[in-house]
Structures are given as structure tokens and as C-alpha cells.
Amino acid sequence: DIVMTQTPLSLSVTPGQPASISCKSSQSLLHSDGKTYLYWYLQKPGQPPQLLIYEVSNRFSGVPDRFSGSGSGTDFTLKISRVEAEDVGVYYCMQSIQLPYTFGQGTKLEIK
Amino acid sequence: QVQLVQSGAEVKKPGSSVKVSCKASGGTFSSYAISWVRQAPGQGLEWMGRIIPIFGIANYAQKFQGRVTITADKSTSTAYMELSSLRSEDTAVYYCARMAMTTVPQDAFDIWGQGTMVTVSS
Numbered sequence: 241d242i243v244m245t246q247t248p249l250s251l252s253v254t255p256g257q258p259a260s261i262s263c264k265s266s267q268s269l270l271h272s273d274g275k276t277y278l279y280w281y282l283q284k285p286g287q288p289p290q291l292l293i294y295e296v297s298n299r300f301s302g303v304p305d306r307f308s309g310s311g312s313g314t315d316f317t318l319k320i321s322r323v324e325a326e327d328v329g330v331y332y333c334m335q336s337i338q339l340p341y342t343f344g345q346g347t348k349l350e351i352k
Numbered sequence: 353q354v355q356l357v358q359s360g361a362e363v364k365k366p367g368s369s370v371k372v373s374c375k376a377s378g379g380t381f382s383s384y385a386i387s388w389v390r391q392a393p394g395q396g397l398e399w400m401g402r403i404i405p406i407f408g409i410a411n412y413a414q415k416f417q418g419r420v421t422i423t424a425d426k427s428t429s430t431a432y433m434e435l436s437s438l439r440s441e442d443t444a445v446y447y448c449a450r451m452a453m454t455t456v457p458q459d460a461f462d463i464w465g466q467g468t469m470v471t472v473s474s
Contacts, residue, residue, distance in 0.1 A: 241414075275458075277459055279459075279460050279461075281397075281461070283397075288447050288449075288464035288465065288466060288467050289397065289447075289449075289461070289464060290464070291457065291460055291461060291462050294456075294457035294458075294459075294460040295457070295460075298457065300457060300460075300462065330396075332396065332397055334397075334461075336451070336459040336460070339402075339411050339413075340399050340413040340414070341387070341399040342399065343396055343397040343398070343399070344396075345396050346396045346397070
């Protein structure tokens with residue numbers, strides 16, 4: 241199974257300041273079809289996860305442009321340019337290049 | 353707008369089984385796979401398995417092989433997840449999630465059910 245490792249596991253950020261989360265996979269997520277199967281989700285308190293970023297860097301419909309994703313191969317980053325109060329929750333990276341799909345441990349973002 | 357609507361909370365005895373449903377409201381399962389992901393209290397997300405309804409093919413995580421059965425009824429656009437031989441460690445919220453196979457965003461869980469709490473207690 242592909243192991244997804246996120247750092248840090250928790251973040252405390254002042255509103256308006258940036259935040260960054262790292263995700264590393266134990267195997268390359270670049271497929272022979274040219275796509276990289278790395279996704280980011282946000283789970284707000286009491287809610288199911290919601291898709292933020294697909295294929296490393298594409299924002300899903302309705303996701304604010306303060307969210308951005310980057311990376312390649314086995315190293316990926318989610319950045320929030322200016323954190324807002326509504327961004328609190330747990331962020332997960334996930335790979336879907338091979339079964340079983342696996343998630344990172346999650347990074348909890350709180351507001352200072 | 354398609355929604356995935358799951359069945360209600362369940363309380364089960366150790367050793368019994370639970371079956372959770374997930375109905376696509378406002379749409380169908382065509383061209384999608386449905387996965388089941390669980391989350392134990394205070395823990396992260398764990399993929400259990402998936403089904404591709406148009407093919408009727410299911411895949412399971414090794415951890416749950418032999419204990420989980422995922423099925424789908426195309427006529428009602430409903431997927432089911434049955435977990436047997438329940439133990440206290442199976443206490444969790446169980447989510448269904450849709451993954452597109454041919455449309456963007458492909459291979460991402462773009463729609464999730466609201467979650468079903470399953471409590472296993474004697």
C-alpha cells in the first residue's frame with residue numbers, strides 16, 4: 241500500500257497569514273497517462289470531507305483561489321495564501337493511483 | 353445537483369452485521385464508482401472498498417477482505433456496504449463517496465454522503 245505522510249499534524253494560524261501543508265507519498269503518484277493522482281480534501285467540523293484540489297494543482301468548483309496545490313512525484317504541498325476563519329478543519333491528502341486508496345493522517349488547522 | 357443520502361445511525365452488538373445504504377438523489381450512478389470510507393472517533397479517513405455499478409465489480413481493502421460486501425442496485429441508484437463480525441473497533445462514521453471515471457475531476461471523491469454513525473457495543 242502507498243503510505244501518505246503529512247506534516248505538520250497541526251497548525252495554528254493568524255487570520256490573513258499563509259499556511260502550508262506537506263504531503264509525501266511512499267511511491268510516485270505520476271501515472272504513465274501523464275496525470276498525477278494526488279488530491280486534497282478539507283473536513284470541516286461535523287461535516288464529511290470536501291474536495292479542494294485534484295491532480296495536484298486544480299481547484300475544484302467553488303474553491304477559493306487562496307488555495308493552491310503544487311508538487312510532483314512523491315512530494316506535494318497545499319498552500320493557503322491568507323487563512324480565513326472558515327478554513328478551520330482537518331486537511332487530508334489522498335492518492336488514487338492504485339488500490340487501496342490511501343489518505344494522509346490529516347493536518348488540523350486552527351485559528352489563533 | 354446530485355446528493356448521496358445515507359441511511360440512519362445504527363447500534364449493533366459485537367459479532368453482528370450492519371448494512372448501510374447510500375442513494376444518489378437527483379442523479380444516477382452511471383460513469384461513477386462508489387467508495388466507502390470510514391472514520392473512527394477522532395481518527396483519520398480509511399478507505400474500505402468500492403464498487404463500479406455499471407460493471408458490478410467490487411474491490412476491497414485487504415484489511416476488510418472477507419468481512420465487507422459492497423453492492424449496488426442500478427435501478428434505484430443505491431449502493432450498500434455490509435460489514436460483518438462487528439467488533440468495538442468498527443465503531444465509526446461510515447461515508448459513501450462518488451468518484452468519476454470519465455469526467456473531470458476524474459478519480460477524485462467529488463461528492464460525499466452525510467455519513468452514518470455505526471456504534472458497536474454490548
